[in-house]
Amino acid sequence: MKHVQRFKARVLGRTELPHAELTPKNSSPRLDESSSIDSKPDEAGLMNFPVDIVAIHGLNGNAVSTWRHQPDGTVWLRDLLPDFLPGCRVYTYGYPSKIWSQSSERIQEYALNLLVALRDVREDLNASKRSIIFVCHSLGGIVFKQALVAAHENDDLYGELLKSIRGVVFLATPHRGSGTANLASICGSIVNSFASAGLGPRAVRTDLLKTLIYDSDALQDLTMSARNRLGNIHVVSFYETLPLSMGPLSSSLVVSPASAVLGIPYEEVIPMPEDHRTICRFPRETESYLKVARALRRIATKSSNIGPTLKRTSTHSSNIVLSTLERTCMSLLSDNDVAKDVEPPPKPVPGTCQWIRSHSLFVSWLEAGTNALLWLTGHPGCGKTMLSYSLAQYFDDARNKSRNVLIYLCQNKNKQTDARAVLIGLILQIADRHRSLVRYIRSAFEKEGSSIIQSFASLWRIFVRIAKDPKSGPLYVIVDALDECERTSCHQLLVSISDMLTDSSQSMKSDSRVKFLITSRPFLHQSYANSQKVLQSRISIDDDQTGYTEDLQTFIQERIHEISLNRQFSNDIRDFLYEAIMSKADRTFLWIHLVLASIEKSILTSRKEFQKIIASIPEGLAEIYHRYLSAIPLDHQEDASKLLKLLLACSRPLSLVELNIAFTMESSYTTTEEIMQNSHNSIAHTVQGILGALVRVTGQQVSLVHQTVKDYLQDRDSASIDSPPAIRMVDPQGSALQLATVCIQYLLLDDFTVDLFPTNDPSTVAEETDFFGELPLGGFEGDFWDQEDHDLDSGALFHDPDILNSKMCDSMALDYPFYTYASLHWAEHFAICEEDAPEELKDFARSLLDPDTENCRNWLSFYHTKASTPLDDGITDQNPIILASQFNSITALNSLLLDSKPSQIIKNQSLYWASRLGHDRIVTALLQSGAEPDVQQLDGQTALTVAAEHGNKSCIIALLADSLTNANAPGRNGRTALSFACRGGYDEIVKELLKQKACNPDEPDNTGATPFIWAVGGGHHSTISNLARLRNVNINHQDKTGRTAVSWASGDGMADTVIRLLKLPCIDINAKDNKGRSPLSWAAGNGCTDVVEILLANPRIDKMSMDNDKRNAISWASTQGHCQVLVKLLEAGCPGVDAEDIDGWTPLAWAIQTDSPETVHALVSNENVLIERRDRGGRTALSWAVEYGHIEVVKVLLRAGADTMTQTGSGRTPVMIAKDFGRDDMVKELEAYGP
Known part of the structure; x- marks a missing residue:
């Protein structure tokens, strides 16, 4: 594999660096110490910078040319910077980032190589104590962030390196990707900005390009992971302000300011009057160069401490005796404190809830010298309340028992919380701890009387006056589950907090500031963040937080350990409970807590009982779901029902765009344009506003908050007469009908009545494949970044029909966002509800199964290209009966069988597909129509053998019920249905086949292998036992090579299977094959140590056995x-x-x-x-x-x-x-x- 600019770092010296190239094109990943030159310290000794500068180039660059200015050849890192920072050493890092490179290395490998080489060269030079500053252009910044994350995750390897990192300078790094919206635009903007004329047809590094797509998942995940780590170093971000002066996109910025700026605390942001290419190349000490150089100098001279420290204050007056009037005021508030009897959540398991303490946003909020707010969002049941109480305890401990931590839980099962109640609770807590502050309550009471508890404004004034009093000290106010608060008063509270944070007239002294920490579902934050800047700071608890996932695992492990100790469970049961609960947890602490409580309470302790508990809805959870449903507004019950049906029926989580289309779709719409014109402008807001805590919106996906919501909705007992209207209208059949109708109507829109896959028309090839039309094509020589000639070749890249179809599918998925889901899943939804579907919908479905229509050919071509298990290459030429059989449409099949006279071939092919895909009702209908079950079809398989191979028991039963079915009919390679069932370990199918008197359980295939040998090969112990008990099964049967089941299991290292085989009576442990090799010989030759040990422990083993070549x-x-x-x-x-x-x-x-x-x-x-x-x-x-x-x-x-x-x-x-x-x-x- 050719690596262009393989990674190699060198210290740049002004006199000893080759002018043309720093690194050979195929150099190995290493640091060349022989060429390392330090810049000289200031002779006067007044200013010296003992730092290492590490420069990382971007996409399609290399270690030198990225930093070289043309035409004078100035490399500022070598020629200018050492004089500006005396004593520094400059390294450059190169990696195979060429757009046409054939390297398969990913950004993760680039980052790891960077860490390894940098660590090694610093160790070689005994320079592990020198500070490091990184300079990163474009993609280089992504590599640096990946390296930073990897170093933190491998602290034992790179801990010393981490301690040395002082800061980083980003030069137009696309933290959120390119500002253009698709892959072609990425090429046009980033690649062409440094393109050369005439590139040859080489493999494009689409993995790197896809990484740079705007807001790509990879970039979002990396940014989230790196934010905490970047908070510990100095960060300077430069962004370009000039568009490129070349190419077709000369009017646009390659990396927008929004993408080039991280938006983290203490980040220094500097605009640069340069374009994406010149922002990293300087001919001399220009103003732009000096901005970068001075930024490096600032970082080099700063200490490693980031941000101010938090002072501790302790001002207590809880022992002051109150007057009669003051006691009356306190009693008035206490009597109206609805949260006084709320039970706190269970204490967090030791070691959990600690990840947030090092989160950069949390640290910034905590150490801010002014009033501040931090919003923690999470979906229902994710553990927000537990985290709130954990932080409250942490604040108490960390603030030296100052007791200035106020916490209020808005959840109340019996009554919805009002924001006035929140203020009452907070005022009572602070007044109870600082009795002298009761005077503010008394003052308000003397003016307004008992009406103060009914006035939000009065309570807020009291709270503000108390908070401003120096005696109160710093306040840490935690309001948990604010989304449970009544909407109007909640709005009042948030607006008042916002005013406090922004209004300078309400500013407080540094020793009496207020820190608000709010938790809620994401929906509430989204409603205010865009309009209230001071409310924007947010940490999402359960979306891709590594620490949160680790908390889940720790909580489950500790609780299972505790329960197991009390019940004396075995290690096997402990492991089973952990795996079973983790597999269904779905980031939901609430479900985990309740299911573990149910397990702890259970008197029955069998594995089967535990499986039942985990599979069912835990005690108490149904009541919570009922409460969520009851909270749905009455005027949106029908909307709620429609949304729930869509979410209940979907085969995978829908994207917000897909749900928007499905929710908007009506039968009167004939084009996608009509749908989009009437779709909702903020579907996330709509869905969360209607369904509330029942849904989870993660990124661009929406789903029910947990699998148990689906179970609850499908439970007919929950849909009783006293249930909310929204749930009484929801059932599995109706849900499938709702989504099937939307899918079918969408596929039949006028947009899709023309053939969108014209792969047989050569004239359209160039038009459909001009995906990279603006990429430079032709012969390519030299450095891609530094070529100045940008002539473009618009020749087509691809001509293969499969590639054309794939490109067309990608294009359709972008232009028609619901087409992917509709084409891949409409048939499965329709199959569930078709017998109850209206006749019009049945007619629509039949038209989608008619290859003579463009609508049918379009979705079939899309399905063939994009389905995870495509059917066959000639699907668009199929007969409607075959399609109905493949897609399990019994009503369409029955209609077609009545209206036409299909040939025997068509019926036989249809039976094959129905048997393979597990459509038993189709199998029955086809058998009744005269389909022949024993005819070999694709790959030599019969209907029975292919059903057995895919484990379709219901089809096996239907086929065996037909008198024409031969249980021993051979399929592929002469194998019977029993052979395939044994290989797959389908015990129920094995039993059904063995019930047939004509079934031969020892029938060999073309290789001589019997079903018993196939069962052993699959390691299916129950199947092995069932067959071994049959008299007419020879457990020592030899295949055509002379090998037995024991021989195959031994040679394949199947230790557990060998143990079971050796327990069988009459098993031949020393049976030799045609070459004279024994099971011991095969196990030894294949290095199966465990099997060799098992065989040697058996007294019947022949240790002297030799094969035909006298080898032992x-x-x-x-x-x-x-x-x-x-x-x-x-x-x-x-x-x-x-x-x-x-x-x-x-x-x-x-x-x-x-x-x-x-x-x-x-x-x-x-x-x-x-x-x-x-x-x-x-x-x-x-x-x-x-x-x-x-x-x-x-x-x-x-x-x-x-x-x-x-x-x-x-x-x-x-x-x-x-x-x-x-x-x-x-x-x-x-x-x-x-x-």
Whole structure:
């Protein structure tokens, strides 16, 4: 594989750096210490910068040309920076980022190589204490962030390196990707900005391009992971302000300011009057260069501490005696405190809820010297309340027991919380701790009386006056589950907090600031963040937070450990409970907590009972879901029902765009344009506003908050007469009908009545494949970044129909966002509800199964290209009956069978597909119409054998019920249905087949393998036991190679299966195959140590067994260098350690040829091995080892006493052989042991 600009870093020196190239094109990943030059310190000693500057180039660049200004060749890192920062050392890092590179390395590998090489060169130079500053252009910044994350995740390897990182300068790094919206635009903007004329048709690095798509998942994930780490270093971000002056996109910025700026605390943002190409190239000390150089200097001179520290304050007056009036005021508030009896959540498991403490946004909020707010969002049941209480305890502990932490839980099962209640609770808490502050309550009471508790404004004034009082000290106010608060008063509270944070007239002294921490579902934050800037700071708890996932795992492990200790569960049950609960947890603490409580309460403790508990809705959760449903507004019950049906029926989580279309779709719409014109402008807001806590919106996907919501909605008992109207209208059948109707109507829109896949028309090829039309094509030479000629070749890239279809599908998916889901899933939804569907919908479905229509051909072509299990290459030419059978439409099939007279071939092919895909009702209908079950179809399979191969039990039963079905009819390679069922471990199908009197359980296939051998090959122990009990099954049957089930299992290293086989009576443990090899021989030759140990422990094993070539197990183990197996054989006393085979080769000779020093050592350590034995040609082991050039083997033989002077038949010694081959190293070793 050719690597253009393979990674290599060098310290740049003004006098010793080659002017043209820094690194050879195919240099290996290393640092060249010989060329490392430090810049000289300031002779006056007044200013010295002992820092390492590491420069990382971007997409399609290299270690030097990215930083070189043309035409004068100035490399500012080499020619300018060392004088500006005396004492610094400058490294450049190169990696294969060429757009036409054939490298398969990913950004992760680039980052890892950077860490390894930088660590190694600093260790070599004993410079591990020098600070490091990175300079990153474009994609180089992404590589740096990936390296930073990887270093933190591998602190034991790169901890010292991390401690040295002082800061980073980003030069137009696309943290959110390119500002253009698709892959072609990425090429046009980023690649063409540095393109050269005439690129040849090479493989495009689409993986790198896709990484740079705006808001790509990869970039979002990396940014989220890196934010915390970047908060610990100094960050300077430069962004371009000039568009490129070349190419068709000369009016646009390659990287927009929004993408080039991280938006993290303490980030320094600097605009640069440069374009994407010139932002990293400077001819001299220009103003732009000086901005970068000064930024590096600022970082070099700053300390490593980021942000201010938080002072501690303690001002308590809780022992002050209150007056009668003050006690009246406190009683008034206390009587109206609806949260006073709320039970706190269980204490967090030790070690959990700590990840947030190091989150950069949390640290910034905590250490801010002013009033501040941080919003923690998470979906229902994700553990927000537990995290709130954990942080409250942390604040108390961290603030030296200052007791200035206020927490209010808005959740109330019996009554919706009002924001006035929130303020009452907060005021009571602070007044109880600082009794002198009760005077503010008394003052308001004296003016307004008891009405203060009914006035939000009055309560807010009291709270603000208390918060401003220096005696209150810093306040940490935690309001949990604010989305549960009544909407109007919640709005009042948030607006008031916003005013406090923004209004300078409400500013407080540094020792009496207020820090608000709010938790809620994402919906509430989204409603305010765009319009209220001070409310924007947010941490999403359960979306891709590594610490959150680890908390889930720790919580489950600790609770299972606790329950297991009390109940004395075995380790197997512990592991089962952990795996089962983790697989269904879906990031939901609430479900985990309730299901573990149910397990703890359960009197029955069998595995089956635990499976039942985990599969069902935990106690208490149904009540919560009922409450969520009851909260749906009455005027949106019908909308809620429609949304729930769509979410309940969907085969995978829908994107917001897909749900928007499905929710908007009406039968009167005939074009996609009509749908989009009437779609909702903020579907996330609409869905969350209607369904509330029942849904989770993650990124661009929407789903029910947990699988148990679906279970609850499908439970008909939950849809009783007292249920909310929204749930009474929801059922699985109706949900499938709702989504099937939307899908079918969408596929039949006028947009799709023309053939969108004209792959047979050559004239359209160029038009449909002009995906990279603006990429430079033709011959390519030189550095892609630095070519100034940008002539473009608009020739087509692809001509293969499959590639054309794939491109068309991608284009359709972008232009018609619901087409992917509709084409891939409409049939499965319709199959569920078709018998109850209206006749009009049935007619529509039949038209989608008619290949004579464009609508049908379009979705079939799309399905063929994009389905995870496409059917066959000729799908667009299929008969409607075959399509109805493939897509399980029984009503369409019955109609077609009545209206037409299909040929026998069509019926037989349809039966094959229905059997393969598991459509039992289609199978029955086709059999009744005269389809023949034993006719071989695709790949030589019959309907019965293909149904068995795919585990379709219901189809097997339907087929066996037909008198024409032969249970022994051969399929592919002569295998029967029983053979396929045994290989797949389908025990229920095996039982159904064995019920047939005509079924032969020992029928061999074309290779001689029986169903028993296939069951052993699959490792299906229950199937093996069932077959072994049958009298007419020969468990020692040999296939055409002579191998038995034991032989195959031994050779494949199936230790557990071998143990079970050896327990069978009459099993032949020593059966030899046609070549005379035994199971022990196969296990030894394949290095199956566990199996060898099992066989040797059996008293019936023949340790002396030899094959037709007189080779034993020791010989075979030595051949492949399986040292562990050899040791087991020798310890068990197997004979023949020095025996010759039919060619005169001993095990030692085989081990030497394999170049296995460990195996050779094990053999020569055995006293029965004659190290000086001569073979039939008169040569010793040492002679051969020297000729093979295996120096490590030679060393082992010499240490074992091999004679260096022994001559071959032709009189040549090992030394002479080594000299003949020019192996001076071997000569040296041999002479050291010679006379």
